[in-house]
Amino acid sequence: xxxxxxxxxxxxxxxxxxxxxxxxxxxxxxxxxxxxxxxxxxxxxxxxxxxxxxxxxxxxxxxxxxxxxxxxxxxxxxxxxxxxxxxxxxxxxxxxxxxxxxxxxxxxxxx
Numbered sequence: 001x002x003x004x005x006x007x008x009x010x011x012x013x014x015x016x017x018x019x020x021x022x023x024x025x026x027x028x029x030x031x032x033x034x035x036x037x038x039x040x041x042x043x044x045x046x047x048x049x050x051x052x053x054x055x056x057x058x059x060x061x062x063x064x065x066x067x068x069x070x071x072x073x074x075x076x077x078x079x080x081x082x083x084x085x086x087x088x089x090x091x092x093x094x095x096x097x098x099x100x101x102x103x104x105x106x107x108x109x110x111x
Contacts (some may be wrong), residue, residue: 002042004043007042009040011054011065015069017058025054028053029054031088
């Protein structure tokens with residue numbers, strides 16, 4: 001994944017976290033809706049000035065949008081906890097967990 005794609009993913013994440021549409025964000029930062037969309041899919045990169053306006057509109061420090069780690073500390077900790085828990089499950093519980101994992105892609109997640 002490129003830096004531009006990572007930046008777009010983080011901007012989209014924080015925009016959704018703030019419950020803003022692309023149109024609302026575009027309006028707040030005085031950029032076109034199309035440009036916001038291109039940023040979020042990693043096909044365009046905002047200038048530093050625009051990135052600062054985006055961060056301000058998302059109520060997050062600009063450096064937060066530029067953190068490109070494979071996984072956040074909280075998600076790494078969650079993975080460790082899950083892996084540790086797997087060792088304690090019965091075969092029946094493991095089978096049920098497998099069933100749930102198979103169903104995850106079909107769930108309608110709101111994020």
